Amino acid sequence: MATRDAVLAELKQVVDPASGQDIVAAGMVRALSVEDGAVRFVLEVDPARAKAMEPVRADAEARVKALAGIQNVSALMTAHSQKAPPELKPARKAEPQGPQSVPGVDRIIAIASGKGGVGKSTVSANLACALAAEGRRVGLLDADVYGPSQPRMLGVSGRPASPDGKTILPMRNHGVTMMSLGLMTNDDQAVVWRGPMLMGALQQMMMQVQWGALDVLLIDLPPGTGDVQLTLTQKFAVDGAIIVSTPQDVALLDARKGIDMFNQMKTPIVGMIENMSTHICSNCGHEEHVFGHGGVVAEAEKLGVPLLAEIPLHLDIRLAADGGAPIVVSKPDSAQATAFRHVARNLIAKGLA
Numbered sequence: 001m002a003t004r005d006a007v008l009a010e011l012k013q014v015v016d017p018a019s020g021q022d023i024v025a026a027g028m029v030r031a032l033s034v035e036d037g038a039v040r041f042v043l044e045v046d047p048a049r050a051k052a053m054e055p056v057r058a059d060a061e062a063r064v065k066a067l068a069g070i071q072n073v074s075a076l077m078t079a080h081s082q083k084a085p086p087e088l089k090p091a092r093k094a095e096p097q098g099p100q101s102v103p104g105v106d107r108i109i110a111i112a113s114g115k116g117g118v119g120k121s122t123v124s125a126n127l128a129c130a131l132a133a134e135g136r137r138v139g140l141l142d143a144d145v146y147g148p149s150q151p152r153m154l155g156v157s158g159r160p161a162s163p164d165g166k167t168i169l170p171m172r173n174h175g176v177t178m179m180s181l182g183l184m185t186n187d188d189q190a191v192v193w194r195g196p197m198l199m200g201a202l203q204q205m206m207m208q209v210q211w212g213a214l215d216v217l218l219i220d221l222p223p224g225t226g227d228v229q230l231t232l233t234q235k236f237a238v239d240g241a242i243i244v245s246t247p248q249d250v251a252l253l254d255a256r257k258g259i260d261m262f263n264q265m266k267t268p269i270v271g272m273i274e275n276m277s278t279h280i281c282s283n284c285g286h287e288e289h290v291f292g293h294g295g296v297v298a299e300a301e302k303l304g305v306p307l308l309a310e311i312p313l314h315l316d317i318r319l320a321a322d323g324g325a326p327i328v329v330s331k332p333d334s335a336q337a338t339a340f341r342h343v344a345r346n347l348i349a350k351g352l353a
């Protein structure tokens with residue numbers, strides 16, 4: 001049976017005549033799914049080139065169809081808008097104003113945790129890639145000022161360009177448009193952020209990055225309930241917050257504080273995700289509850305918020321995150337990836353992404 005990797009390898013043989021790159025590297029292949037010998041994917045193209053790209057689509061379809069074990073291929077072409085959001089002036093001094101939206105961005109979802117190190121960034125990266133795999137136009141803003149880890153997790157490096165000195169071009173990998181404060185500071189420099197700087201940096205990232213047209217922008221927040229969380233929920237129209245926690249009491253105690261803060265700010269809680277739920281040995285598959293079990297389920301029930309997923313503690317999740325291709329991308333058919341894809345589909349079904 002042909003795997004997702006085999007399909008991708010075949011698609012990499014197809015060249016986009018305009019850029020000279022293969023269609024996968026050119027970021028045109030979206031929403032690829034390989035299930036039981038049936039392959040579906042979308043080729044996202046500039047509307048002006050739709051006609052010229054038809055032979056490319058047909059070639060891609062024929063190549064995949066010729067793979068062993070493939071019975072069915074559906075390759076659709078969709079037009080994506082090249083239009084950038086209107087140019088924005090640099091952020092002005094903070095003025096009292098109601099929550100604003102980000103031009104071109106349909107929804108904003110914050111991903112938060114009470115405590116550091118519970119896997120909030122890992123969840124954000126995987127969720128973003130899972131939403132992209134479902135064909136959503138997704139952005140990820142790494143607002144974790146104390147430890148921006150998205151460049152490493154999404155395999156992105158280099159300094160973002162600013163062609164006009166006012167707006168910033170985001171980076172893109174695995175179908176995700178991303179920006180991180182970590183790309184704006186030097187790797188080896190400890191950054192000491194004070195409140196007003198944080199507010200300015202967040203506003204800039206939200207308003208001066210050319211996000212383009214997005215179905216959803218995920219914000220990977222720093223842990224806790226500090227200035228970034230307050231600025232985000234006061235200044236921007238945040239559609240919901242997802243709280244990530246491990247099952248330990250201490251993590252849950254902090255998660256509860258986070259939920260209280262979002263409630264006070266009138267940001268709806270989309271649900272909780274229990275991370276490092278059980279440990280699954282990568283050698284023998286034995287399961288053990290390193291941090292206890294069921295804590296988040298019980299807490300979610302008590303608080304009346306949905307439990308969106310229980311993600312196991314698994315070596316593959318860490319290796320994938322450290323390697324720059326989250327597990328949803330590197331092992332899309334694994335049970336761990338399925339857990340993230342389930343959350344993505346749930347968010348789409350609820351109209352939140």
Ligand SMILES: Nc1ncnc2c1ncn2[C@@H]1O[C@H](COP(=O)(O)OP(=O)(O)OP(=O)(O)O)[C@@H](O)[C@H]1O
Pocket residue numbers: 113115116117118119120121122123144147149222223275276311312313314315316317318319321322
């Ligand atoms: N389910 C998991 N299985 C295995 N390793 C995991 C899992 N979730 C996270 N990790 C690993 O744990 C470490 C911390 O995760 P991560 O950086 O996502 O946490 P965080 O909550 O964003 O931390 P911080 O608050 O420091 O930003 C990383 O090395 C990550 O690869």
